[in-house]
Amino acid sequence: MSIVDPDQTFFVGVGAQKSGTTWLGAQLSAHPDVWLPVDKELHYFDARHTGSAKMFRKRKYERLVRQLSKHDWPKLHRNPELLAEAKWLADQALVGDPDDDWYRNLFAHTSGTYQVVGEITPEYAGLPVEGFEHIASLAPQAKVIFLLRNPVDRLWSAARYFSKRPGKDVTQTLDDLMRFADRPKVAANGQYGPTIERLRHVFPAEQIHIDFFESMFESAQSSVDALATIWAFLGLADHNIDAKAAATKVNPSPAADLPADWSDALRERFAPTVAAVESLVGEVPSSWN
Numbered sequence: 001m002s003i004v005d006p007d008q009t010f011f012v013g014v015g016a017q018k019s020g021t022t023w024l025g026a027q028l029s030a031h032p033d034v035w036l037p038v039d040k041e042l043h044y045f046d047a048r049h050t051g052s053a054k055m056f057r058k059r060k061y062e063r064l065v066r067q068l069s070k071h072d073w074p075k076l077h078r079n080p081e082l083l084a085e086a087k088w089l090a091d092q093a094l095v096g097d098p099d100d101d102w103y104r105n106l107f108a109h110t111s112g113t114y115q116v117v118g119e120i121t122p123e124y125a126g127l128p129v130e131g132f133e134h135i136a137s138l139a140p141q142a143k144v145i146f147l148l149r150n151p152v153d154r155l156w157s158a159a160r161y162f163s164k165r166p167g168k169d170v171t172q173t174l175d176d177l178m179r180f181a182d183r184p185k186v187a188a189n190g191q192y193g194p195t196i197e198r199l200r201h202v203f204p205a206e207q208i209h210i211d212f213f214e215s216m217f218e219s220a221q222s223s224v225d226a227l228a229t230i231w232a233f234l235g236l237a238d239h240n241i242d243a244k245a246a247a248t249k250v251n252p253s254p255a256a257d258l259p260a261d262w263s264d265a266l267r268e269r270f271a272p273t274v275a276a277v278e279s280l281v282g283e284v285p286s287s288w289n
Contacts, residue, residue: 003104003139005111009235011143012135013120014127014199017189018157019149019213023248025120027227031239035114037106038085041121044103049131050123100138116234120145125195126188132202143234144203148277149213150288151190151270155181156258158189174262181269193276209233214285220244 004010013021025040043059091106110117124131125146135142149157159180163169170180180186199208209230216226224241231239258266274288 001104002141003107004117008110008114009116009118009143010107010139010141011116011118011145011234012124012139013118013122013145013147014195015122015125015146015189016148016154016192016195017122017125018154018161019122019147020216021120021122021147024145024147024230027241028116028118028230030242031116031231031236033115033236033239034234035107035110035117037119040119041123042103042106042119043121043123044098045127045131045134046121046123047098048134049127103138116236118143122189123185126185126191127198129198129201132198136202142203142207144199144208145230145233146195146199146208146210147213147216148192148210150285151192151273152258152263152266154213155186155190155266155270156256158186160256171256174259174265177262178265178269181266190270190273192273193280196277196280210281212285214287 002010013024015021022040025036028034029036107117135144155177159170159177162180163171170176181190196210211226211229216223227241228238231237274284277288278284
């Protein structure tokens with residue numbers, strides 16, 4: 001049984017991490033014909049296929065606790081939106097072993113109301129072929145969006161974001177940064193070529209949309225154009241796009257310059273990745289080389 005009705009479009013954003021996925025989620029959520037979960041990243045398929053089920057439940061429970069602590073819950077019944085949000089998070093967090101029926105039920109209420117529904121979980125970029133086949137088995141016509149970013153800049157952004165955690169700074173030395181890059185999940189998010197190959201093994205070309213962070217944020221107009229292209233890919237009707245909002249990055253990492261010698265070392269490290277994407281897609285932004 002498919003996740004959505006035949007007249008709906010289901011999409012999944014598969015990454016890459018720190019490549020504009022939160023921005024895309026915010027833009028899609030603003031479209032009146034689109035529904036996304038309260039929690040952008042569901043982590044269902046990576047929990048099933050990369051051995052992170054325990055982490056899945058931990059993340060969801062922590063998110064629920066954080067949300068509950070923000071509000072005056074004795075007055076919850078007066079705020080239907082907060083009540084709905086709490087129920088949504090509880091349905092995710094307080095489940096022992098999520099399965100396909102659980103996943104389908106997250107979207108069941110959208111039938112007859114929303115034209116396009118889906119989710120965005122950047123860790124899906126590291127799914128094995130079986131993971132993408134799992135998605136296709138639940139939604140054969142699923143549209144897949146994969147946003148890419150210069151792998152050097154993506155790693156530096158991810159490292160700075162990670163380093164906001166107390167005692168977790170991985171930006172002190174180049175060796176620290178390289179060790180961070182070698183972490184399995186971090187490495188999987190940056191292996192664009194194999195991800196594209198696995199996607200193409202499972203989904204027809206017309207169901208895959210690939211775009212570049214650098215192109216999307218080259219100018220305010222390029223952000224609008226990128227969104228218009230995604231609307232068309234998802235089969236959405238024209239919608240007035242707020243140019244200012246479209247050009248505003250969401251959830252950016254703390255600003256910091258990458259030392260020139262570190263950049264050179266990372267460019268050498270990621271040269272095969274750049275070559276692979278260029279070979280598969282045909283062209284990459286000039287800043288990648």
